[in-house]
Amino acid sequence: MASRSKSKGYVLIGTCLGMVVMTGIAGVAVDLGRLYIAKSEIQSFADSAAVSSALELDGTSVGIIRAQTAVTTAATGPNAMKWDMATKTVTSYSVVFAQGMTNSPNSVDTTSWSANPANPSNYRFTKVTAGVTVPLTFMQVFYAMVNRSSINSQNVNVVGTAGQELLQTVPEGLLPFSPIAPDVANANGHYGFTTGVQYTMRYPPPGQRGTNSVCPGDAAGSYWSNLPSSDRGYWGSTSAAAIRGEIIYDQQTQPITIGGPVPMVGGQKTTEGSALDQRVGEDSDPTSLTYAQYMLGGTGNYRRIVALPINNGNDPNTPFTAIAIGAFFLLPQGTYSAAGVGSYCAEYIGPFVQGSSHAGGGAATPSGFLVRLVQ
Amino acid sequence: MMIEFALSFFLIFGFFAGIFQFGYMFYAYNTMVNAVRDGARYASLKPYDSATATPSSDFLTAVQNQVVYGDPSPSDGATPILNGLTTSNVSLVVTPGTAGLAMTPPAAMTVSITNFQINSVFSTTTLNGRPSSTYPYTGVIVQPGP
Numbered sequence: 001m002a003s004r005s006k007s008k009g010y011v012l013i014g015t016c017l018g019m020v021v022m023t024g025i026a027g028v029a030v031d032l033g034r035l036y037i038a039k040s041e042i043q044s045f046a047d048s049a050a051v052s053s054a055l056e057l058d059g060t061s062v063g064i065i066r067a068q069t070a071v072t073t074a075a076t077g078p079n080a081m082k083w084d085m086a087t088k089t090v091t092s093y094s095v096v097f098a099q100g101m102t103n104s105p106n107s108v109d110t111t112s113w114s115a116n117p118a119n120p121s122n123y124r125f126t127k128v129t130a131g132v133t134v135p136l137t138f139m140q141v142f143y144a145m146v147n148r149s150s151i152n153s154q155n156v157n158v159v160g161t162a163g164q165e166l167l168q169t170v171p172e173g174l175l176p177f178s179p180i181a182p183d184v185a186n187a188n189g190h191y192g193f194t195t196g197v198q199y200t201m202r203y204p205p206p207g208q209r210g211t212n213s214v215c216p217g218d219a220a221g222s223y224w225s226n227l228p229s230s231d232r233g234y235w236g237s238t239s240a241a242a243i244r245g246e247i248i249y250d251q252q253t254q255p256i257t258i259g260g261p262v263p264m265v266g267g268q269k270t271t272e273g274s275a276l277d278q279r280v281g282e283d284s285d286p287t288s289l290t291y292a293q294y295m296l297g298g299t300g301n302y303r304r305i306v307a308l309p310i311n312n313g314n315d316p317n318t319p320f321t322a323i324a325i326g327a328f329f330l331l332p333q334g335t336y337s338a339a340g341v342g343s344y345c346a347e348y349i350g351p352f353v354q355g356s357s358h359a360g361g362g363a364a365t366p367s368g369f370l371v372r373l374v375q
Numbered sequence: 376m377m378i379e380f381a382l383s384f385f386l387i388f389g390f391f392a393g394i395f396q397f398g399y400m401f402y403a404y405n406t407m408v409n410a411v412r413d414g415a416r417y418a419s420l421k422p423y424d425s426a427t428a429t430p431s432s433d434f435l436t437a438v439q440n441q442v443v444y445g446d447p448s449p450s451d452g453a454t455p456i457l458n459g460l461t462t463s464n465v466s467l468v469v470t471p472g473t474a475g476l477a478m479t480p481p482a483a484m485t486v487s488i489t490n491f492q493i494n495s496v497f498s499t500t501t502l503n504g505r506p507s508s509t510y511p512y513t514g515v516i517v518q519p520g521p
Contacts (some may be wrong), residue, residue, distance in 0.1 A: 029394040033401025040408040044508050052511045079509040086505035173515030249518040282478045301472055301479040355513030
């Protein structure tokens with residue numbers, strides 16, 4: 001009998017120890033699993049919100065406000081990304097913005113992080129920090145048994161960073177025109193382009209390249225006199241039908257690389273005026289006179305916003321080299337088909353950002369941008 | 376002794392079965408959270424070749440393959456990231472852009488898992504519409520020729 005009661009005591013101790021171990025195992029399986037899912041879910045949210053936000057940055061304080069709103073929309077909008085197996089709204093998040101490095105534009109200048117930059121020029125990066133508090137179940141019991149103290153939740157915090165990174169090679173989406181930069185040396189000032197001013201896409205014939213027959217923003221004089229007489233501003237294919245396809249359906253015929261040649265082709269191809277008009281007609285707002293008016297109206301579907309490679313003109317050493325991708329705004333319907341052999345003009349918006357209806361945030365490096373996640 | 380063993384066996388078996396079930400379910404869900412995120416990111420950058428909010432079959436297939444196989448054009452006999460997951464379980468919803476005419480760039484891409492049963496041996500959990508991931512569309516719109 002004595003030995004019987006002894007082993008009874010051992011069973012009790014064994015059971016207690018076993019329970020601690022088993023609660024620990026259950027805690028690892030259930031609570032840790034839940035924590036990992038919560039982490040993945042809010043990382044997804046932070047990444048998506050950072051991309052949405054970085055798309056809106058255009059170097060102005062209005063852009064900063066849009067970028068902040070984009071994060072709120074990602075958390076609470078119709079397509080909000082939720083956590084805890086997609087059941088709860090993310091409520092704790094913050095967003096800060098940064099510039100790129102001057103000598104390495106695709107890297108974040110970490111000294112410039114700011115929630116509300118006083119001078120938003122060149123701010124191209126967004127960092128979204130999000131956190132959730134995950135309630136614990138088995139871990140709570142395990143912790144109480146082992147440490148005799150209570151812990152009932154665990155914070156999970158993540159960071160998602162995205163930014164407008166410089167496009168190097170653009171295989172799709174460019175129109176077959178290439179405006180010449182008015183001031184090639186002025187890399188920190190949009191290469192001489194001014195927002196809201198019209199520049200030439202297709203040049204007039206050689207005899208008509210006087211100040212009055214080109215577009216308002218173009219530089220005069222040597223800007224035109226040393227162009228090859230056959231060139232009219234088109235690049236890529238020589239086929240008029242292929243160029244129509246590029247204009248109407250974005251069927252770019254060959255990639256353009258920044259720093260590489262823009263292969264200019266000759267011929268005035270007057271029928272492309274009607275192709276441009278057709279392109280303008282694809283827009284739900286084909287009538288607004290300026291980009292500012294167009295955005296204020298808010299009814300456009302952005303087909304009039306086009307991306308064009310900007311070249312350095314007939315430079316003696318590196319003629320017609322792509323130096324940037326600019327966003328341009330096509331003029332109202334009817335303008336181009338009425339232009340005859342004259343200039344086709346388009347309004348400069350700013351550095352192009354793929355997928356955005358706004359200019360990019362970097363006047364210091366006015367090239368084309370693509371929003372990417374930054375690791 | 377046998378009685379105690381028999382009683383505790385069912386208890387312990389149930390306990391471990393539960394742990395296994397939760398563990399596998401969480402693993403499967405976490406895998407899919409990451410997969411739909413990758414799929415949505417892929418869809419947000421892929422040139423969009425449809426004039427409406429209904430994606431072309433090539434576009435849809437590539438996105439579904441990205442989610443299920445981690446590769447938009449998987450080799451024959453590729454293994455899905457999760458046992459039982461097929462391309463029909465992946466849904467792609469294209470949020471149309473502003474004022475819809477033809478050739479309007481989409482606003483966003485939402486990829487989610489639909490009608491998928493996580494089969495964790497002892498029970499099944501059906502997922503419908505989650506996990507889900509949305510990215511703003513940042514690709515270019517292209518259209519088959521005139």
